[in-house]
Amino acid sequence: xxxxxxxxxxxxxxxxxxxxxxxxxxxxxxxxxxxxxxxxxxxxxxxxxxxxxxxxxxxxxxxxxxxxxxxxxxxxxxxxxxxxxxxxxxxxxxxxxxxxxxxxxxxxxxxxxxxxxxxxxxxxxxxxxxxxxxxxxxxxxxxxxxxxxxxxxxxxxxxxxxxxxxxxxxxxxxxxxxxxxxxxxxxxxxxxxxxxxxxxxxxxxxxxxxxxxxxxxxxxxxxxxxxxxxxxxxxxxxxxxxxxxxxxxxxxxxxxxxxxxxxxxxxxxxxxxxxxxxxxxxxxxxxxxxxxxxxxxxxxxxxxxxxxxxxxxxxxxxxxxxxxxxxxxxxxxxxxxxxxxxxxxxxxxxxxxxxxxxxxxxxxxxxxxxxxxxxxxxxxxxxx
Amino acid sequence: xxxxxxxxxxxxxxxxxxxxxxxxxxxxxxxxxxxxxxxxxxxxxxxxxxxxxxxxxxxxxxxxxxxxxxxxxxxxxxxxxxxxxxxxxxxxxxxxxxxxxxxxxxxxxxxxxxxxxxxxxxxxxxxxxxxxxxxxxxxxxxxxxxxxxxxxxxxxxxxxxxxxxxxxxxxxxxxxxxxxxxxxxxxxxxxxxxxxxxxxxxxxxxxxxxxxxxxxxxxxxxxxxxxxxxxxxxxxxxxxxxxxxxxxxxxxxxxxxxxxxxxxxxxxxxxxxxxxxxxx
Ligand SMILES: Cc1ncc(C[n+]2csc(CCOP(=O)(O)OP(=O)(O)O)c2C)c(N)n1
Ligand code: SF4
Ligand SMILES: [Mg+2]
Numbered sequence: 001x002x003x004x005x006x007x008x009x010x011x012x013x014x015x016x017x018x019x020x021x022x023x024x025x026x027x028x029x030x031x032x033x034x035x036x037x038x039x040x041x042x043x044x045x046x047x048x049x050x051x052x053x054x055x056x057x058x059x060x061x062x063x064x065x066x067x068x069x070x071x072x073x074x075x076x077x078x079x080x081x082x083x084x085x086x087x088x089x090x091x092x093x094x095x096x097x098x099x100x101x102x103x104x105x106x107x108x109x110x111x112x113x114x115x116x117x118x119x120x121x122x123x124x125x126x127x128x129x130x131x132x133x134x135x136x137x138x139x140x141x142x143x144x145x146x147x148x149x150x151x152x153x154x155x156x157x158x159x160x161x162x163x164x165x166x167x168x169x170x171x172x173x174x175x176x177x178x179x180x181x182x183x184x185x186x187x188x189x190x191x192x193x194x195x196x197x198x199x200x201x202x203x204x205x206x207x208x209x210x211x212x213x214x215x216x217x218x219x220x221x222x223x224x225x226x227x228x229x230x231x232x233x234x235x236x237x238x239x240x241x242x243x244x245x246x247x248x249x250x251x252x253x254x255x256x257x258x259x260x261x262x263x264x265x266x267x268x269x270x271x272x273x274x275x276x277x278x279x280x281x282x283x284x285x286x287x288x289x290x291x292x293x294x295x296x297x298x299x300x301x302x303x304x305x306x307x308x309x310x311x312x313x314x315x316x317x318x319x320x321x322x323x324x325x326x327x328x329x330x331x332x333x334x335x336x337x338x339x340x341x342x343x344x345x346x347x348x349x350x351x352x353x354x355x356x357x358x359x360x361x362x363x364x365x366x367x368x369x370x371x372x373x374x375x376x377x378x379x380x381x382x383x384x
Numbered sequence: 385x386x387x388x389x390x391x392x393x394x395x396x397x398x399x400x401x402x403x404x405x406x407x408x409x410x411x412x413x414x415x416x417x418x419x420x421x422x423x424x425x426x427x428x429x430x431x432x433x434x435x436x437x438x439x440x441x442x443x444x445x446x447x448x449x450x451x452x453x454x455x456x457x458x459x460x461x462x463x464x465x466x467x468x469x470x471x472x473x474x475x476x477x478x479x480x481x482x483x484x485x486x487x488x489x490x491x492x493x494x495x496x497x498x499x500x501x502x503x504x505x506x507x508x509x510x511x512x513x514x515x516x517x518x519x520x521x522x523x524x525x526x527x528x529x530x531x532x533x534x535x536x537x538x539x540x541x542x543x544x545x546x547x548x549x550x551x552x553x554x555x556x557x558x559x560x561x562x563x564x565x566x567x568x569x570x571x572x573x574x575x576x577x578x579x580x581x582x583x584x585x586x587x588x589x590x591x592x593x594x595x596x597x598x599x600x601x602x603x604x605x606x607x608x609x610x611x612x613x614x615x616x617x618x619x620x621x622x623x624x625x626x627x628x629x630x631x632x633x634x635x636x637x638x639x640x641x642x643x644x645x646x647x648x649x650x651x652x653x654x655x656x657x658x659x660x661x662x663x664x
Contacts, residue, residue, distance in 0.1 A: 029472055050654040055471045060497040064464035067457065067494075071437070071468025074455065075476070079468070097458050224435050224453035224469075224476055231448055233456035242402060242448060 007189045014179045019044035021156030028054035029079035031068035036120045037176035038110035041082035062087040066094035082108035096135030097234045102167035106159045110179040113365045122365030123175035126339035132316045142170040143316040145286040149183035161196035177288045204228040209239040217260035270313040279308035285336040296373035332380040336360040397421040410604025412589030415563040423573035435476045437466040441517045443483035443510040460490030463498045480507040485515045488524040499553035502581040503646035512591035520594035551639040556581025558639040562588040564608040
């Protein structure tokens, strides 16, 4: 945290807000590898962590950074890393390990244009699917997409809370434009924010099983040194932590790690709606694009077009029920995103009959403007 | 119990409820594990403080059998995971168990940086010249002309000398031993564990079932005797990692230095920063 103790309002860049949010949440370990446009998160962490007796380390690559935060997390520290497109690709195998072995961790992916080295300094929203499906196999993951600097701060705190409570990797996904945007943020002194911690197992009795879970489907964590002496593996494991290929046990494990997000979706899901109730049309947008959409919607209202907005804050798991109730009865939906059409594939799954779904896509390294969105809203309305 | 009464009993350290274990009969990896546990026993390290981090391979599977805090991570990445664990928990004795493929091929970058940083971790690399677990493919330590499932006409690639690599990269302590000389191996590992910086110990293991069979190297006993015949602890010139060749294998502690240990120097830097900037 900054030196000052009480809550105060400061001008912060999005990436610095992410770092300060992490610290407020209790993050005390950061391992990373520099990459534009995320490096300011690492740089800020390298300043702040030593002051609070935390650990900052720049590793030899992103694979190592991801490995190191998992080691630190299993050691008992709240840990995070930050990266962008190419580095996010490199983190995927160990991210899958975190999902499978249920190791809390937060990964910030500040999106730039891709594929490959792409557009290092330009914004994009083209990692919607990589964030969900980048690692192999069926796996649980939570992805959060803030749309402002204060929201980056607050949602990074929430990312840690969810990760610790649910033992699941959480991705903070936002684009370069937000990462480098400067806005006013009320930085907490700690008194007014809720911090959630992992559940620690207390009794290493002879019958202890590290992956046995109660009704909440979340096993308690064990701290090395507390007498448990358990095994952690990326191999599919039984409740005792050791590898198994028994189909019944494998299936039980798979269902548990996937279902735990389903049963806790009330805790996870978050979204914003604007004027959706009596709207004929809907704009779906997240992150920086939602800011343009907000303005376009206002202008459309002035022209008498009844249009609302749905903004997923938790992108994955997608807030299905909320969205289904909102899309119900809509005549047309415009999905605006800075990619060639990724979120729209999810939206199409919930399309009611008679509803037209169109994409507004921008893949030139520029942000989508309010004008572009307004034009497409007008087209949607004119087509009726 | 007095020191004299205390006899090393491997059964005290194993999760025998997981037996039968998965190693092939005659595999050198089991002997290496025995030597490691023996070294730990002689150093009297509390089991609750022991953390083993292993990669993927037959070598990596050993961790699961140890009654301690065990982490079986992704292929090639145990040193990365161990780095985070040790920095978060300096009170733990962190030991990495890895193979020649895990450590020198996919994990080679992590090895050289672990040596450079000199964080207090002990890394035991089991060199059997082959990818045992995946059925016997060529590795960065497979010697000249050896047959593997991916060198059907004999290997033509040069080998890594892992110890020379670790030494050049700055490891605090570097040692090598063969499995047949188990007490010496135990002693080398003991020195590695006791060293305050990063210790790299290469164990010349033998993969009887896959590598031995493919190259007509005889039984496991014959393989280790061939190794033994190649060992020249006094011979320190021109030695290479070719355990089943009539070359000299350098054994014992091959290098050590007293470079600052990573976690300690990190703490010192922070303390200095706090003093200078009044952040105490
Ligand atoms: C990312 C990845 N690539 C490949 C593999 C397949 N794989 C498993 S073990 C192994 C090689 C192990 O060889 P080594 O480290 O020498 O261990 P050994 O089995 O010989 O003890 C490979 C390539 C994997 N598990 N993960
Ligand atoms: S395949 Fe080779 S290395 Fe693996 S257990 Fe068998 S003998 Fe040992
Ligand atoms: Mg091998």
